Amino acid sequence: xxxxxxxxxxxxxxxxxxxxxxxxxxxxxxxxxxxxxxxxxxxxxxxxxxxxxxxxxxxxxxxxxxxxxxxxxxxxxxxxxxxxxxxxxxxxxxxxxxxxxxxxxxxxxxxxxxxxxxxxxxxxxxxxxxxxxxxxxxxxxxxxxxxxxxxxxxxxxxxxxxxxxxxxxxxxxxxxxxxxxxxxxxxxxxxxxxxxxxxxxxxxxxxxxxxxxxxxxxxxxxxxxxxxxxxxxxxxxxxxxxxxxxxxxxxxxxxxxxxxxxxxxxxxxxxxxxxxxxxxx
Amino acid sequence: xxxxxxxxxxxxxxxxxxxxxxxxxxxxxxxxxxxxxxxxxxxxxxxxxxxxxxxxxxxxxxxxxxxxxxxxxxxxxxxxxxxxxxxxxxxxxxxxxxxxxxxxxxxxxxxxxxxxxxxxxxxxxxxxxxxxxxxxxxxxxxxxxxxxxxxxxxxxxxxxxxxxxxxxxxxxxxxxxxxxxxxxxxxxxxxxxxxxxxxxxxxxxxxxxxxxxxxxxxxxxxxxxxxxxxxxxxxxxxxxxxxxxxxxxxxxxxxxxxxxxxxxxxxxxxxxxxxxxxxxxxxxxxxxxxxxxxxxxxxxxxxxxxxxxxxxxxxxxxxxxxxx
Numbered sequence: 001x002x003x004x005x006x007x008x009x010x011x012x013x014x015x016x017x018x019x020x021x022x023x024x025x026x027x028x029x030x031x032x033x034x035x036x037x038x039x040x041x042x043x044x045x046x047x048x049x050x051x052x053x054x055x056x057x058x059x060x061x062x063x064x065x066x067x068x069x070x071x072x073x074x075x076x077x078x079x080x081x082x083x084x085x086x087x088x089x090x091x092x093x094x095x096x097x098x099x100x101x102x103x104x105x106x107x108x109x110x111x112x113x114x115x116x117x118x119x120x121x122x123x124x125x126x127x128x129x130x131x132x133x134x135x136x137x138x139x140x141x142x143x144x145x146x147x148x149x150x151x152x153x154x155x156x157x158x159x160x161x162x163x164x165x166x167x168x169x170x171x172x173x174x175x176x177x178x179x180x181x182x183x184x185x186x187x188x189x190x191x192x193x194x195x196x197x198x199x200x201x202x203x204x205x206x207x208x209x210x211x212x213x214x215x216x217x218x219x220x221x222x223x224x225x226x227x228x229x230x231x232x233x234x235x236x237x238x239x240x241x242x243x244x245x246x247x248x249x250x251x252x253x254x255x256x257x258x259x260x261x262x263x264x265x266x267x268x269x270x271x272x273x274x275x276x277x278x279x280x281x
Numbered sequence: 282x283x284x285x286x287x288x289x290x291x292x293x294x295x296x297x298x299x300x301x302x303x304x305x306x307x308x309x310x311x312x313x314x315x316x317x318x319x320x321x322x323x324x325x326x327x328x329x330x331x332x333x334x335x336x337x338x339x340x341x342x343x344x345x346x347x348x349x350x351x352x353x354x355x356x357x358x359x360x361x362x363x364x365x366x367x368x369x370x371x372x373x374x375x376x377x378x379x380x381x382x383x384x385x386x387x388x389x390x391x392x393x394x395x396x397x398x399x400x401x402x403x404x405x406x407x408x409x410x411x412x413x414x415x416x417x418x419x420x421x422x423x424x425x426x427x428x429x430x431x432x433x434x435x436x437x438x439x440x441x442x443x444x445x446x447x448x449x450x451x452x453x454x455x456x457x458x459x460x461x462x463x464x465x466x467x468x469x470x471x472x473x474x475x476x477x478x479x480x481x482x483x484x485x486x487x488x489x490x491x492x493x494x495x496x497x498x499x500x501x502x503x504x505x506x507x508x509x510x511x512x513x514x515x516x517x518x519x520x521x522x523x524x525x526x527x528x529x530x531x532x533x534x535x536x537x538x539x540x541x542x543x544x545x546x547x548x549x550x551x552x553x554x555x556x557x558x559x560x561x562x563x564x565x566x567x568x569x570x571x572x573x574x575x576x577x578x579x580x581x582x583x584x585x586x587x588x589x590x591x592x593x594x595x596x597x598x599x600x601x602x603x604x605x
Contacts, residue, residue, distance in 0.1 A: 063358075103389070103390075104390050104391070105390070105391050111361065112357075112361070112386070112390060113385055113386070113389050113390040114385070115385065116381050116385055118350075119350075119381075119382055119385060119386050120354075121354075122350070122351045122353070122354020122355050122357070122358065122382070122386070123354050123355075123357050123358035123361065123386055124358060125351075125354070125355060125358060126354060126355035126356065126357060126358020126359040126360075126361070126362075126366075127358040127359070127361055127362050129343065129355065129358070129359065130358070130359050130363075130364060131362065133340075134319070134340065134341070134364070135362070153350070154348075154350040154351060154354065154382070157346075157348035157350055157351035158351050158354065158355075160346070160348070160351075161345065161346070161348070161351055161355065
């Protein structure tokens with residue numbers, strides 16, 4: 001896919017996220033919309049995988065540490081062909097494979113279960129350690145984590161371990177959207193300077209505009225080329241990106257749009273913020 | 282039929298060895314048998330008896346540092362890649378400190394990780410209450426999919442370690458620090474999911490786990506002098522529990538004493554009560570920690586003071602017989 005096609009894909013995924021949340025009547029809005037461009041870049045411009053064979057041994061591994069943004073993961077996995085697209089409508093409903101927080105055992109393409117924050121980076125480091133140090137495999141491990149979960153001590157245990165062992169096959173991508181449930185991260189619990197902190201732990205740190213798909217792909221390729229260290233890509237994102245009334249507003253961290261708000265959001269996404277006429281109008 | 286135990290069972294010169302030694306022996310067997318077995322440890326390599334494996338198989342040993350949450354997460358990630366990680370620390374730290382990681386990244390995620398909690402029980406002694414794990418059985422057996430093993434001596438710990446690697450899914454193995462009698466033999470049977478009759482009797486069942494199995498045999502020996510015949514069960518497999526052996530025994534004896542070095546709440550005795558209350562309720566007395574924290578002292582002093590020795594079992598049998 002070229003960049004224009006990737007951007008179109010991201011727009012489709014955002015529309016799916018809005019529809020899923022409206023149908024589910026609960027769930028998180030801001031994080032999934034904010035990380036759509038990163039997921040699109042990873043799944044359609046960076047990672048190797050086979051949706052027909054999710055356990056393909058040579059695949060790149062993907063670990064979602066902040067499980068609450070799973071609507072974007074689910075929509076992306078459906079677009080990548082891991083399961084039927086219509087299943088997205090079952091989010092959070094009885095009998096679904098799309099639980100409120102992801103469960104690896106039921107959903108093709110989900111490598112890990114997550115929900116309690118701070119756990120993913122350790123699991124990703126465990127996978128990377130096996131791939132690099134024990135089994136000498138070429139695949140890489142990607143771990144998406146939130147900025148708020150940097151408040152968990154376990155993250156720093158894992159960061160220390162990855163730094164010590166020079167896990168160069170590990171790329172972590174942080175959703176730096178500056179919000180968490182109780183407010184702005186720097187008010188709830190100041191996280192900065194994140195770059196200096198990770199560098200001090202032995203990581204290479206890159207920073208990108210989390211809505212510039214070209215930049216995200218380039219940074220992932222740069223991380224691949226870095227031979228010594230694990231890499232953190234700080235993705236500066238806008239929470240609720242693509243839906244004007246959600247952007248930058250931490251109130252939208254943990255709630256879904258209602259029907260009317262969903263209609264507004266979809267209209268905005270379909271018209272690219274009013275720039276084009278929607279065929280649905 | 283009761284099983285074969287050491288010939289010099291009640292002799293003062295019976296061999297003594299820490300239960301944790303059996304874990305180290307088991308790891309060496311696994312190192313040779315199964316290349317997927319890897320060992321992770323949190324800065325306690327010697328005292329948890331991981332050191333021999335670490336020396337023999339340095340490429341399969343991972344020093345994690347003092348970071349038990351990461352320990353559990355790393356183990357989950359490695360299991361995801363087909364390894365059989367034995368994550369090793371003191372029981373107060375793992376599963377004590379990393380229960381959420383064990384719950385979600387290991388049990389719920391179906392990762393094949395073996396959790397080894399050494400230095401469990403009050404017999405840790407002088408280190409005091411912070412280091413005496415008395416809640417670990419409760420917090421592991423409550424987790425869906427978890428197997429919980431509490432070996433009674435070093436030989437059984439070796440067998441439990443080897444057996445844990447052969448089943449798919451999370452296993453918790455509880456080890457103790459102090460030397461205790463090595464009273465089982467290489468021939469003594471062991472199987473996950475089975476309880477074993479170590480002494481036959483008709484008057485009262487004593488179902489114990491860990492070092493308390495030996496104390497139960499001692500108590501039974503003393504009680505026999507008064508004409509009271511106890512049936513002693515080794516409940517090494519706390520989960521899954523061998524309900525059949527347990528029920529058959531109490532059908533014969535009509536009373537039971539449970540014995541363990543753990544809080545009475547949620548421990549082996551509770552697991553036994555859950556089985557019997559549904560199937561064949563009989564009077565039960567509980568030998569264990571009475572909802573308290575421990576303290577510093579010599580292991581034998583603490584075991585006696587807090588009522589988890591042979592004398593406590595002896596008295597509990599007398600008490601439960603009055604309720605028959």
